[in-house]
Amino acid sequence: MRTAIITGGGQGIGRVTTQYLLTHGYRVAIWEADTDALAELREAFKASSAQILFISCDVSSETNVRKAAEQTINHFGQIDALINNAAIMIEKPLDKFMLDEWNRVIGTNLTGAFLCAKHLSPYLAQQKGSIINMASTRAFQSEPDTFAYSASKGGILALTHSLAVSLGPDIRVNAISPGWIDVSALKKKAKAKSDDLRPEDHSQHPAGRVGQADDIARMILFLIAPENSFITGQNFVVDGGMTRKMIYV
Numbered sequence: 001m002r003t004a005i006i007t008g009g010g011q012g013i014g015r016v017t018t019q020y021l022l023t024h025g026y027r028v029a030i031w032e033a034d035t036d037a038l039a040e041l042r043e044a045f046k047a048s049s050a051q052i053l054f055i056s057c058d059v060s061s062e063t064n065v066r067k068a069a070e071q072t073i074n075h076f077g078q079i080d081a082l083i084n085n086a087a088i089m090i091e092k093p094l095d096k097f098m099l100d101e102w103n104r105v106i107g108t109n110l111t112g113a114f115l116c117a118k119h120l121s122p123y124l125a126q127q128k129g130s131i132i133n134m135a136s137t138r139a140f141q142s143e144p145d146t147f148a149y150s151a152s153k154g155g156i157l158a159l160t161h162s163l164a165v166s167l168g169p170d171i172r173v174n175a176i177s178p179g180w181i182d183v184s185a186l187k188k189k190a191k192a193k194s195d196d197l198r199p200e201d202h203s204q205h206p207a208g209r210v211g212q213a214d215d216i217a218r219m220i221l222f223l224i225a226p227e228n229s230f231i232t233g234q235n236f237v238v239d240g241g242m243t244r245k246m247i248y249v
Contacts, residue, residue, distance in 0.1 A: 002127075003027045003076045004224065007059050007116060008086030010037030012183035013134070016213035017083065017220055022048050024221055026081075029072040031057035033086065033108075059086045059112030060104070062119075069119040079123040081224040084113035084156075085134045089149040102148045109152035110159065117163055117173075125170040130224040133160045135177040137239050153177075157235055164233030172232040174223050179239020181211040206241030 004021050008014045009030035018041070021028045028051065032038040035056060042054050053075050057068040073079060087109045090101045113133050124131065138146060139153040157175055164173040184195040202209045219238050222228060237243060 001027055002080040003078055004081040005029045006083040006085055007031045010034055010041045013213045013216050014085045017217040020217040027051045027076055029053040031055050031068050033058045060107035062115050065115040065119050073123055078127055080127045080129045082120050083132045084116055086112055091145045093145055105148035106152050110155040129171055131173040132220055133175045135175040137177050137179045137243050161233045175235040176219055177237045178216050179242045183213055211240055
C-alpha cells in the first residue's frame with residue numbers, strides 16, 4: 001500500500017485531498033500545525049484510523065520536520081508521495097506589513113516546502129516517489145496587500161523545477177496552481193462558513209463556476225500516480241480558465 005504525506009491536511013484542500021487519498025487506497029500522514037483542526041480531523045476520520053497518522057508539525061521548523069519525517073517512516077515504513085500544501089496568508093498594506101509577518105509567511109509557504117523535500121527525499125527516492133508543491137495563480141497575478149503570499153507562491157514555482165532537475169529521475173516534482181477554490185465550509189469549526197457565491201462569481205470563469213477542493217484533489221491523484229512517470233518539473237494551473245479571461249470594466 002502506498003503512503004502519502006500531506007502538510008496542512010487539517011483544513012480546506014488538504015482535508016479533501018486526505019479523503020481522496022484514503023478512498024484510492026493510500027495510507028496518509030497528516031502534518032498539521034493547527035492543533036484544533038488536527039483534533040477535529042482525528043475525530044472525523046476515526047473510522048479510518050489504521051490508515052492515518054496525525055502529526056502536529058510546524059513545517060517552518062527544521063526540527064519539527066525532521067521529527068515528523070522520522071515518525072512517519074517509523075510508522076508506515078515507506079513514503080511514496082509528499083504534498084506540500086501547508087500555507088498561510090497575511091493581508092496588510094505595505095507600510096503596516098511587519099518583517100516578522102513576512103518571515104512567517106515565507107517560512108511556512110516556501111521554506112516549509114524546501115525543508116520537507118530535504119528531509120523526505122531519501123525515502124521518496126527509494127520508492128521512485130513524487131512531490132507536489134501547492135502554488136497558486138497568485139504567483140502570476142495579485143489582489144492588493146498580498147505581498148508575502150504572492151512572493152512565496154512565485155518561489156514555489158522556481159523551487160519546483162529546481163527540485164525536479166536535482167532529484168530526478170528518482171523523484172518527480174510538480175506544482176499545482178489553484179485559482180478561486182471555495183473552501184469556506186472546509187475550515188475548522190471556529191472558522192467554517194459557507195460563502196454565498198453570486199452568479200457573477202461563477203460567470204467570470206470560462207468553466208462557468210468557482211472551483212471546489214475536489215478539483216485540486218483529483219489533479220494531485222493524477223500527478224502522483226506511478227503511471228504518469230513522464231511528467232515532472234511542471235506547473236498545472238487549475239482555475240476554470242479565470243487567468244485566461246480578459247476583463248474590461
